Amino acid sequence: MSKVDSKLRPESILIHGAQEPDPITGSRAVPVYLTTAYQFNDTEHAAGLFELNIPGNIYTRLQNPTSDIFERRMAMMDGGAGALAFATGMSAILVGIMLIAKCGDEIITCDNLYGGTYSLFVNTFKKMGIGVKFVKSNDVDAIQKAITDKTKCVYAETIGNPKLDIADLEALSNAAHKNGIPLIVDNTVAPYILRPMDFGADIVVYSATKYIGGHGNVMGGVLVDSGKFDWSSGKFPLISDPEPSYHNKDFIKAFGNLAYIAKARTTLMRDMGPAISPFNSFMMLNGMETLHLRMKKHCDNAFEIAKFLQKHPKVSWVNYPGLEDSPEKERVKKYLPDGAGAMIGFGVKGNKVSGKEAGRSFINSLELISHLTNIGDTRTLATHPATTTHQQLSEEAQAANGVTPDYIRLSVGIEDAQDIMEDIDQALSKVK
Numbered sequence: 001m002s003k004v005d006s007k008l009r010p011e012s013i014l015i016h017g018a019q020e021p022d023p024i025t026g027s028r029a030v031p032v033y034l035t036t037a038y039q040f041n042d043t044e045h046a047a048g049l050f051e052l053n054i055p056g057n058i059y060t061r062l063q064n065p066t067s068d069i070f071e072r073r074m075a076m077m078d079g080g081a082g083a084l085a086f087a088t089g090m091s092a093i094l095v096g097i098m099l100i101a102k103c104g105d106e107i108i109t110c111d112n113l114y115g116g117t118y119s120l121f122v123n124t125f126k127k128m129g130i131g132v133k134f135v136k137s138n139d140v141d142a143i144q145k146a147i148t149d150k151t152k153c154v155y156a157e158t159i160g161n162p163k164l165d166i167a168d169l170e171a172l173s174n175a176a177h178k179n180g181i182p183l184i185v186d187n188t189v190a191p192y193i194l195r196p197m198d199f200g201a202d203i204v205v206y207s208a209t210k211y212i213g214g215h216g217n218v219m220g221g222v223l224v225d226s227g228k229f230d231w232s233s234g235k236f237p238l239i240s241d242p243e244p245s246y247h248n249k250d251f252i253k254a255f256g257n258l259a260y261i262a263k264a265r266t267t268l269m270r271d272m273g274p275a276i277s278p279f280n281s282f283m284m285l286n287g288m289e290t291l292h293l294r295m296k297k298h299c300d301n302a303f304e305i306a307k308f309l310q311k312h313p314k315v316s317w318v319n320y321p322g323l324e325d326s327p328e329k330e331r332v333k334k335y336l337p338d339g340a341g342a343m344i345g346f347g348v349k350g351n352k353v354s355g356k357e358a359g360r361s362f363i364n365s366l367e368l369i370s371h372l373t374n375i376g377d378t379r380t381l382a383t384h385p386a387t388t389t390h391q392q393l394s395e396e397a398q399a400a401n402g403v404t405p406d407y408i409r410l411s412v413g414i415e416d417a418q419d420i421m422e423d424i425d426q427a428l429s430k431v432k
């Protein structure tokens with residue numbers, strides 16, 4: 001970290017972290033290095049790079065100067081030691097777990113996961129022979145009981161979706177650490193406003209596609225490593241064993257507290273290839289520069305809209321963790337004092353129609369709010385999980401995921417809150 005970097009406060013990290021003006025061109029913005037490969041000085045230099053004995057760039061699947069600034073800035077934002085950027089959030093999650101768990105191993109996770117992650121765990125991991133045990137979110141006793149010798153991590157999301165409950169990170173990390181395993185946390189929905197590593201998380205994963213990019217126009221993912229977890233206990237041979245593809249290199253000896261992230265880059269990224277485009281890293285850096293302002297506005301708007309929905313005669317229930325009467329109140333105070341995120345769940349009252357029909361009618365009447373399955377856009381977005389993301393599940397399975405037939409999920413944007421409320425109001429007025 002440079003002298004300037006080490007002094008930066010959080011808001012300045014988002015704008016300046018890990019970057020100096022380009023020494024050759026003077027370019028103040030981060031240049032987009034659209035190159036596939038990097039010229040070696042000579043054969044000795046090339047061999048040293050390939051042996052991982054000297055740092056430097058080989059090929060953009062492994063390293064890129066634009067992505068490097070994005071990665072280091074993400075690590076600085078979260079108080080981590082290192083980071084690796086990916087093409088998508090899903091690929092970051094996949095690699096993050098494959099680095100420590102293989103066929104025959106297990107992970108423990110919660111019942112409130114994003115649907116794509118749930119599918120990765122129950123379908124693809126099953127085919128790969130990685131066992132996944134689901135426990136009720138925040139049930140630390142159940143986690144303790146579920147951990148066996150085969151368990152390689154506890155995996156949680158900071159704000160569950162669609163349940164919108166807040167992970168008790170301190171309790172989860174204590175439970176994991178007591179058993180010598182790391183806590184991996186998906187913090188997609190609360191970047192900047194929550195630093196999971198401050199509460200014991202060892203690895204933090206992001207879909208940067210959401211708030212970090214922030215404008216609904218670019219995809220990416222990130223793994224951030226705290227650098228604090230001890231991988232040398234013998235429980236993590238995928239990290240600590242000699243690596244045959246680098247002449248049996250000992251990654252812990254060679255890379256110290258960056259062994260996990262170095263292994264991610266030089267083995268799984270090398271072999272599976274879900275690298276972020278340098279252009280997308282540039283877009284993510286642009287997003288980061290205003291992340292603090294946007295997160296505040298997202299949260300302020302969400303709070304106002306949740307209160308508006310609570311008073312609306314056509315709304316039967318509202319789930320927003322920041323509301324005074326939310327069961328999440330204490331955890332919000334501890335983990336999200338500056339704003340409880342921008343996701344709201346609510347139910348539309350259907351008088352003569354079912355909750356499902358009422359939800360459908362509401363969505364079809366929206367004019368400003370977009371009907372699509374994404375979150376973290378500047379624009380306010382709405383989905384009706386019962387007819388979209390969760391339609392393949394039975395009603396019982398939907399209920400177990402917190403998806404009632406009338407459930408509407410809003411990802412509140414940063415428009416004028418009044419405009420969002422007026423659109424909600426006119427759409428609710430059309431629900432018969």
Ligand code: PLP
Nearest residue numbers: 088089090114186188207209220
């Ligand atoms: N994690 C969470 C919490 C998400 O909401 C998503 C996407 O919606 C992902 C991970 C996956 O990210 P991506 O769509 O960038 O692959």
